[in-house]
Amino acid sequence: MGYKKPENRGLGHHLSVAPHMTASQLRRDHWTISTRCPRCHLDCWVDLSVVIRLSGPQVTLWNRWARCRRYGCPGRMVFLFTPPGEPKGVFWPMHDPPEARVKATISDDPEL
Ligand SMILES: [Zn+2]
Numbered sequence: 001m002g003y004k005k006p007e008n009r010g011l012g013h014h015l016s017v018a019p020h021m022t023a024s025q026l027r028r029d030h031w032t033i034s035t036r037c038p039r040c041h042l043d044c045w046v047d048l049s050v051v052i053r054l055s056g057p058q059v060t061l062w063n064r065w066a067r068c069r070r071y072g073c074p075g076r077m078v079f080l081f082t083p084p085g086e087p088k089g090v091f092w093p094m095h096d097p098p099e100a101r102v103k104a105t106i107s108d109d110p111e112l
Contacts, residue, residue, distance in 0.1 A: 005084075006029035006030060006083075006084040006085070007030075007084040007085030008085060009084075009085070010085075011083065011085075011086060014083030014084070014085075014086070015083075015092065018062065018081060018083070018092070018094065019060075019062040019063075019096070020060070020062075021060065021062075022057060022058050022059065022060055023048050023051045023052050023055065023056075023057055023058075023059045023060070023061065024048075024052055024057035024058070026048055026061075026081075027048040027049065027052065029084050030084045031048075031081055031082065031083055031084060032045075032081065032082040032088070033045070033046035033048060033061065033079060033080070033081050033094075034046055034079075034080045034081075034091065035066060035077035035078065035079055035080065036077060036078055036080055037068040037069075037070065037073060037075040037076070037077045038075060038076075038078065039068065039073060039074070039075030039076075040068065040070050040073045040075055042068060042069065042070045042073070042075075042077070044069055044077070046061075046079065061079045061081075061094050062079075062094055062095060062096075063094075063095045063096060064079060064094070064095075065077060065078055065079075066079075078093060078094065078095060079093075079094035079095075080092065080093055080094060081094050
């Protein structure tokens with residue numbers, strides 16, 4: 001087993017490591033991060049260098065939210081990601097779906 005470039009590791013790999021990736025790892029492997037406000041639908045790119053400067057390189061974005069950037073909107077922005085090697089504009093949510101948590105509690109499968 002040799003080194004594999006991040007863009008060649010495959011979607012399954014990326015989805016399994018996404019919850020554990022720190023901001024500095026996401027930046028190193030060229031993940032695309034954005035935020036979306038479910039209330040006003042504002043989309044913003046996330047500059048990981050800014051995140052690292054403000055919160056440190058070890059911060060993780062999984063299951064986190066940020067206050068909406070639009071004036072007067074009380075919404076909470078959720079993080080979205082595109083792993084390296086995936087098409088631009090295709091995003092996955094950066095949090096556990098409720099159904100996955102249910103699945104994990106009723107199954108002994110260590111992959112879940
Ligand atoms: Zn908003």
